[in-house]
Each structure stands twice: as C-alpha cells, then as structure tokens.
Amino acid sequence: MILLFGGLSLLVAAALAVIGMRNQPRRNAVFATLVVAGCGLGVVPAVQVLHSGTARTAVFGSALPGGDWIFGIDPLSAVFLVALLGVGAAAAVYGVGYMAFDSRTPGWPCHALFALELVALALVVCAQAIMPFMGAWELMAIGSLLLILTEYEHAETRRAGLIYIFATHVGTLALFAMFAVLARAGSDWSFSALATGTTNPSGARTAVLALALVGFGVKAGFFPFHFWLPPAHAAAPSHVSALLSGVVIKVGVYGLLRVISLVGPPPAWWGWLVLGLGLSSAVLGVLWALAQHDIKRLLAYHSVENIGIILMGMGAGALGAAYGHPTLAILGYGAALLHTLNHALFKSILFLAAGAVYRLTGTRNMEELGGLARRMPLTWLAFALGSAAIIGVPPLNGFVSEWLVFQTLLRAGFSTDALRIAVIAVPGLALVGGLALACFVKVGGVVFLGTPRTSRALTASRPGLLLDGPPLVLAAVCVFIGCLPVLVLPPMLIAGAFVAGGPLPPPDAGAMAAAVGAKEISILAAVLALAAAGIWLIAQRLHRIAPVRQSETWSGAYPLPNARMQYTASSFAAPLLEIFGRLSGVRTHRGTSVFHSESVDLILDGAVVPWWAAIERTALRLRPLQQGRLSRYLMYVISTVVALLAYLLVRGGGR
Numbered sequence: 001m002i003l004l005f006g007g008l009s010l011l012v013a014a015a016l017a018v019i020g021m022r023n024q025p026r027r028n029a030v031f032a033t034l035v036v037a038g039c040g041l042g043v044v045p046a047v048q049v050l051h052s053g054t055a056r057t058a059v060f061g062s063a064l065p066g067g068d069w070i071f072g073i074d075p076l077s078a079v080f081l082v083a084l085l086g087v088g089a090a091a092a093v094y095g096v097g098y099m100a101f102d103s104r105t106p107g108w109p110c111h112a113l114f115a116l117e118l119v120a121l122a123l124v125v126c127a128q129a130i131m132p133f134m135g136a137w138e139l140m141a142i143g144s145l146l147l148i149l150t151e152y153e154h155a156e157t158r159r160a161g162l163i164y165i166f167a168t169h170v171g172t173l174a175l176f177a178m179f180a181v182l183a184r185a186g187s188d189w190s191f192s193a194l195a196t197g198t199t200n201p202s203g204a205r206t207a208v209l210a211l212a213l214v215g216f217g218v219k220a221g222f223f224p225f226h227f228w229l230p231p232a233h234a235a236a237p238s239h240v241s242a243l244l245s246g247v248v249i250k251v252g253v254y255g256l257l258r259v260i261s262l263v264g265p266p267p268a269w270w271g272w273l274v275l276g277l278g279l280s281s282a283v284l285g286v287l288w289a290l291a292q293h294d295i296k297r298l299l300a301y302h303s304v305e306n307i308g309i310i311l312m313g314m315g316a317g318a319l320g321a322a323y324g325h326p327t328l329a330i331l332g333y334g335a336a337l338l339h340t341l342n343h344a345l346f347k348s349i350l351f352l353a354a355g356a357v358y359r360l361t362g363t364r365n366m367e368e369l370g371g372l373a374r375r376m377p378l379t380w381l382a383f384a385l386g387s388a389a390i391i392g393v394p395p396l397n398g399f400v401s402e403w404l405v406f407q408t409l410l411r412a413g414f415s416t417d418a419l420r421i422a423v424i425a426v427p428g429l430a431l432v433g434g435l436a437l438a439c440f441v442k443v444g445g446v447v448f449l450g451t452p453r454t455s456r457a458l459t460a461s462r463p464g465l466l467l468d469g470p471p472l473v474l475a476a477v478c479v480f481i482g483c484l485p486v487l488v489l490p491p492m493l494i495a496g497a498f499v500a501g502g503p504l505p506p507p508d509a510g511a512m513a514a515a516v517g518a519k520e521i522s523i524l525a526a527v528l529a530l531a532a533a534g535i536w537l538i539a540q541r542l543h544r545i546a547p548v549r550q551s552e553t554w555s556g557a558y559p560l561p562n563a564r565m566q567y568t569a570s571s572f573a574a575p576l577l578e579i580f581g582r583l584s585g586v587r588t589h590r591g592t593s594v595f596h597s598e599s600v601d602l603i604l605d606g607a608v609v610p611w612w613a614a615i616e617r618t619a620l621r622l623r624p625l626q627q628g629r630l631s632r633y634l635m636y637v638i639s640t641v642v643a644l645l646a647y648l649l650v651r652g653g654g655r
C-alpha cells in the first residue's frame with residue numbers, strides 16, 4: 001500500500017505543479033513525468049496482488065460515523081487499478097499534446113483535473129468501507145463533470161454536462177439506498193462486516209441487488225442507462241473520452257462485482273436479468289454505432305456494446321453460481337474481468353486516434369473525411385490495430401476475451417440447467433461480432449481510405465509523437481496480451497474466484513484449456529500476419545527493382561471520377577440498418593441524388609429529452625414567482641412559516 005499511496009501522491013503533485021508553474025513547456029514535461037511515475041508506482045502492488053492473490057490493507061482511524069476508513073488492494077480491485085493507471089498514464093501524455101493544439105482553451109486546468117480524477121478513481125476501487133467509497137465516488141463524479149465541461153463554450157458540451165449530472169445523481173441516490181440496506185446487516189460500515197453472504201434476508205438481498213443494478217448501471221452505461229454516455233464522450237476532449245470509456249464506466253462494472261462478493265451468489269433471476277441486459281446492450285449498442293456519422297459518438301455506442309459483452313460474462317457467472325456450477329461462475333467472472341481490461345486498452349486507442357483526426361482536420365463528421373491513411377499513417381496504424389482488437393481479430397487481445405466469453409457460454413450448454421444460456425446468448429454474441437466488423441470496416445474505409453472528401457481532410461498532416469505515441473504503446477500491449485493470453489488469464493481467474501467466493505478450479509477444469517486454445521489461434525494468426533508482412537516487403541522490394549506501370553483505377557468507363565462517387569458512411573450502413581428497421585432508431589431522408597440518415601436514441605431522444613422538456617415547460621410556468629424583489633421573497637418566507645404554524649396548531653388541537 002505504501003507504493004500505491006506514493007503513486008497517488010505523485011499524481012496530486014502533478015496537479016499542483018500545473019497549477020503553480022507558468023512556463024508551459026516545463027509545466028507539461030513535469031506533469032507528464034509525474035503522472036507516468038505515479039501510475040507506474042501504483043501498478044506495482046496491483047500486479048503483485050494479482051499474482052499472489054493476497055490482499056493488502058491500510059486502516060485510518062476516523063471519528064465520523066461508520067468507523068475506520070479502510071483502503072486495500074484485493075484481486076478484484078487490482079484488475080481495475082491496472083486498467084486505470086495504465087490507461088491514465090497514456091492518456092495524460094497524449095493530453096499534453098492534444099490540449100496544445102487549441103490556444104483558446106488553456107490546458108493546465110484540464111491537466112490538473114485529470115490527475116485528480118485518477119486519484120479519485122483509484123480511491124474508489126481501493127475503498128473498503130462505505131464512507132471512503134462514497135466520498136471518493138462523489139469526487140470522481142464531480143471530476144468527470146468538470147473534465148466533460150472543458151470546452152464549455154460549446155452548447156453541445158453544456159448539454160452533455162447537464163445530462164451527465166442528472167444521470168450521476170440518479171445513480172448516486174440508488175447507491176445511498178443500497179448502502180443503507182447493507183449497513184443494517186453489518187456491525188460497522190466496512191465491507192468485511194457487510195460481507196454477510198447468504199445470512200442476509202432474501203428481501204434485503206433482492207433490494208441490494210436491484211439497487212446496485214441501477215446505481216452502478218448508470219455509471220457503467222449499459223442499456224437502458226446509457227443515455228448520458230454518447231453526448232459526454234463526444235463533447236469531452238479525446239483523452240478524457242478515453243478515460244471515461246476505458247476506466248470511468250468500468251467503475252460501474254467494479255461496483256456490481258463488489259456487491260456480488262459482499263452478498264454472496266446472486267439468485268438465478270438476477271443472473272438472467274444481467275445476461276438479458278448485456279445482450280440487449282450489445283445488440284442495440286452496435287446497431288446505434290453503425291448509424292452514427294460522428295466518429296466519437298460511434299465509439300461511445302461501441303462502449304455500450306462492449307459493456308453489454310462484459311455483462312453477458314457476468315450474467316453467465318452469476319447463473320453458474322446460482323445453479324451450483326463453480327467452474328462456470330469463475331469462468332464467467334474471469335471473462336468479464338478480462339474483457340474489462342481489454343476494452344480499456346483498445347477503446348482508449350480508438351478514442352486517442354479519433355482525437356488526433358479531430359485535431360488535424362477540425363471535424364468529427366466522417367462524411368467530411370477520407371484519405372487520411374497517407375497523411376496520418378501512424379494514426380491509421382493505431383486505429384487499425386484498435387479496430388482489429390475490438391472486433392475480435394487474432395492475435396489481438398479482444399479476440400482472447402471474446403473467445404473466453406464464448407467458451408463460458410458454450411460450457412454452460414454442458415449443464416442441463418444452464419443450456420438456455422448458450423441457446424440465447426451465443427447467437428446474439430455472434431450477431432454482435434458481425435455487426436461490429438461491418439461498423440469498423442465503415443469507419444476505416446470512410447475516414448482513412450479513398451480520397452479526401454473536403455479540404456479539411458486534404459490539408460491534414462501528421463499529428464506528432466505526443467498524439468501518435470500513446471495509442472501505439474497501448475496497441476503493443478494489445479498484441480502482447482493477444483499472443484500470450486496464458487500470462488494474463490490466471491490473474492483474471494484468481495479475481496473471478498474472489499468474486500465467486502470459492503477456490504480456483506484446477507487447470508484441467510477447462511479454464512486454462514480455453515486460454516490454450518486462444519493462444520494457439522493467436523500464434524497462428526501472428527504467423528500469418530508476419531508472412532503477409534514479409535510478402536508485402538518483398539513486393540515493395542521488387543517494385544523498386546523492376547519498372548511499375550501506373551494507371552487510373554477502372555471506374556465503369558466514367559471518365560471523371562471524384563470524391564462524391566465514393567461510399568459515404570450513410571450509404572455503407574444503409575442496407576444493414578434497413579434490415580433491423582425501427583430497432584436501429586434510424587431515420588432516412590431520400591432525394592433524387594442524395595441519401596442521408598440520422599440516428600435516434602430510443603432512451604435519450606425518446607424518453608429523457610421529452611421528459612426534460614416537460615420539466616422546463618413546468619418551470620417556465622412558475623417563473624413569474626421569481627421577480628427578483630426582496631419584499632416578495634420575504635412574503636414567501638413569512639407565508640410558509642405561518643402555514644407551518646397553522647398546521648402545527650391544527651394537528652395539536654386534534655390531539
């Protein structure tokens with residue numbers, strides 16, 4: 001714990017440094033150095049706990065209600081610490097270069113808030129009692145809001161902030177209610193005292209699990225609580241979007257798994273509910289992503305999709321525990337944790353690469369881009385690797401975790417009780433994979449391939465090392481995990497066993513067999529990729545030696561092709577979206593020579609926005625009461641006091 005608190009102290013020092021220093025180059029260098037050093041120190045004890053399975057704890061005396069403030073690293077919190085600090089270090093370095101592109105917005109407030117947000121997130125996953133957990137949770141929520149509002153001068157950003165603060169308050173109220181129910185069963189407010197398992201009354205466990213699903217579900221952003229996520233991710237600076245998608249929404253996943261570890265194996269209905277919500281989130285998320293034109297909103301909806309995949313693993317684990325299959329429970333929780341880590345990596349890559357595109361072109365609209373692979377080759381490489389990872393192509397890490405989720409769901413079929421899990425979930429997960437492939441073919445083709453559609457894309461240049469370096473480093477980690485999953489899966493299974501509350505299954509129970517299968521496929525894919533790269537290098541060498549004839553691409557005998565003849569994002573996705581009809585929430589606009597589509601979010605546009613508008617209309621009707629006159633306000637106060645006194649007199653007289 002000393003190393004962790006030392007690392008967090010360096011993060012606080014980084015925030016203070018950017019506030020106190022005036023020289024911008026020196027300030028940026030000190031900030032990046034301190035953040036990387038602090039994150040590196042914090043990762044060390046987390047990795048040690050993951051390999052040993054032994055928790056570490058620090059206790060601080062407190063006179064506040066609830067007893068001592070306890071912080072610790074156990075296998076569950078260690079997984080999230082590694083993801084948080086790894087992504088945080090890369091995003092912080094990237095943020096230095098990203099904020100330097102806009103001279104109108106000073107970078108130091110964002111840098112300071114970013115470092116403090118990392119501290120708050122680390123405290124959330126390490127807190128082992130109600131008071132420190134909720135305190136850190138509120139700090140994290142406020143920090144996220146301020147980071148989202150970095151470019152507050154834009155109306156889109158302010159709207160995203162309002163939606164986020166509404167959502168986070170709803171979630172926090174549910175968490176207060178959940179902890180109130182839990183605290184009644186414990187001798188104090190520490191998690192160890194609350195971990196009463198099956199001794200909780202069934203009604204209390206039901207209430208806790210239902211409230212946890214709402215409170216942590218809002219933060220995780222799965223359907224139907226996802227409505228805050230796309231506007232916030234699109235409006236925030238790209239390194240903040242990477243932190244939101246890679247880490248902040250994962251805190252909701254952490255909370256759900258922590259509650260399972262506290263109250264014991266959840267009932268079967270809860271597992272089915274989580275599995276159903278996960279499948280719905282995955283399918284709807286990828287459909288809505290396919291309909292987007294804004295590259296960052298597209299990536300945000302893919303976060304909804306991947307949170308759904310994580311929930312499917314979690315739901316399968318909960319059903320395994322409910323039906324008495326501990327190996328299935330550990331596999332399910334381990335798969336959910338592995339995909340949590342992997343998604344933090346490859347989604348951060350994609351947001352960072354998208355941010356570089358935005359900074360160099362000034363637009364997030366895919367219809368205005370094209371041909372960026374030649375102008376931004378390293379950005380294209382990072383985005384291509386991130387895309388391959390998110391759609392589950394070996395030898396990337398996304399393949400390993402999705403393979404493990406598939407293995408978990410298929411192994412459920414070996415049990416008569418859990419056969420329905422595989423029948424329902426496996427086809428849905430396969431559908432999600434196919435739609436995700438189509439979506440990222442669309443993004444890669446429209447944004448990076450072809451010819452530039454506008455002058456913005458035509459004049460783009462290379463972003464530089466600060467914007468290209470961090471996503472490429474994360475991409476290298478994705479390749480490492482994809483090629484050597486046997487090094488990463490055992491710690492995930494240790495954490496899964498911690499959540500399930502049982503011992504780790506033996507290697508021949510099937511868990512490690514899944515990792516070995518993923519390793520063999522990844523190695524084969526890596527060999528094929530290296531062979532393809534070798535053939536390409538040989539071809540390039542031969543082209544230099546022998547003369548090469550170049551001519552125009554065949555274009556159906558049309559003599560004057562131009563950028564408008566290319567597929568647009570709308571036209572590429574139209575056939576798939578029309579198949580799913582209203583489920584995709586897409587409105588199409590057809591003309592004689594123009595096709596345009598727009599996406600409508602069923603929850604945000606269909607429920608939240610109309611409800612919000614109704615509140616605004618009601619507030620406007622009450623506006624005449626607010627006239628700015630002190631005498632009028634004093635009259636309101638006196639009238640209220642008189643009414644209360646009259647009520648008390650009447651009530652007292654009745655007695």
